[in-house]
Amino acid sequence: MLELLQQKLQSLFKNLRGYGKLSEENISGAIREIRLALLASDVHIQVVKEICEEVKQKALGTKVLESIRPGDQFIKIFHDELIEYLAADKTGLCSSRPLKILLCGLNGSGKTTTAAKLALWCKKNRERVGLVAADLTRPAAIEQLSKLASLVGITVYAPKESERLDDFLIRVDSQSVQDRLSVIIYDTAGRLDLDEELLEELRHLHELVCPQEVLIVIDSATGQKGVDVVRAFKEKIPLTGLILSKFDGDARGGAAFSVKKVTGVPILFMGTGEKIESLEVFRPERLVDRLFGFGDIVSLVEKVEAQVKEESIAEIEKKIRSKQFGLDDFLVQMRMLKKLGPLEQLFSYLPQFPGKGQMTIDDKKLKRIEAIVLSMTPEERKNPDIINGKRKLRISRGSGTTxxxxxxxxKRFDAVRKMIKKFSTKEGFKLPFFKN
Ligand SMILES: Nc1nc2c(ncn2[C@@H]2O[C@H](COP(=O)(O)OP(=O)(O)OP(=O)(O)O)[C@@H](O)[C@H]2O)c(=O)[nH]1
Ligand SMILES: [Mg+2]
Known part of the structure; x- marks a missing residue:
């Protein structure tokens, strides 16, 4: 799966890592390679353009971190961008029970196999599952589904001879209540192509079943055409998710990058083999990590993130030492520290910090402090000593605080300032959490 892209990227990264500097010229070269690799992997041209442009802008606009090789930093930017293209807000199945899942898709895309796989996956997640053979056009389809279901001990509900679709579905509804099913998966007939009549039939089926989840199964090898297929189905019925089948079979597999972005339908699972167990929850990070060479990228990402943290802390330290530490700075640092992680943890490294333990700053508190500081005049922020009773009254009114x-x-700020003064007079003294 995606072997082609994997190969191309890894050879590109080998070169990139040697770069001592990221210039506009070598960034353009790398982007060109990425564009070719993505296109060769069947990623939609519009998506390729967007990814490349985005990576270029970010790479040019990023501050080069000192101890990270520029090439590595570039790879991290690209890595994060790809994840962004694959990720969606919706990541799992709807939580309401009983849950009805309708599977649809083109002929041979893997619906029946996926229905059985999904049933097994739900069963493993402690659901009581039933499979419904709603593919009435092909008698062999019922047999196929029953065979797969019997492998994993799941009941299949099939229409009786000459039973009408509406009657059958009503019967399934009451039967599923009796059997106390929590998940009911409907396998439907394939559509050979985007045939209007069949799409209409599917819409009718959707109306009768009223499923919470409508998942389209797309063969990974469909490539860009998959995007058009999803679009056409989406016009008829409200798709809630997508399953990429046969992800193991196609070396290109670039459809994954296009489909979510272009159609807005989130990828929820991927089929990774013919076996009934071969269904994976779709995890963008895992896919991209695999693509980039897993072990490598994880350590790289950690390294870059640690470096960003270190640089922000170094900035704070410089400001503190320069003794021009006013309330404005205090506010900026607090916001930054909040971003860096649990504030209390950072402060807990400071044995001398006054009021340690009470320094937990939650969002609410930070907002109030922000309001206080923002209601002060620039002069007051620079030199808080001038804030007398009258000024405090004004600030309290302006900020809605007492x-x-x-x-x-x-009082707190004053304590911090005093501490800073003490530290900055000690030659070579390093704040414990500022050490390299
Ligand atoms: N390698 C691989 N093969 C798969 C996967 N999913 C399905 N297949 C195979 O694809 C073929 C078609 O699968 P079906 O499940 O019958 O497809 P369908 O969409 O139900 O087909 P129709 O009902 O005819 O429209 C079968 O031979 C499956 O074994 C997968 O994830 N990996
Ligand atoms: Mg089928």
């Missing part, structure tokens, strides 16, 4: 809160905050 004078007591302002007093408390100023």
């Amino acid at each position: 004078v007591a809160e302002i007093n408390e905050f100023l």
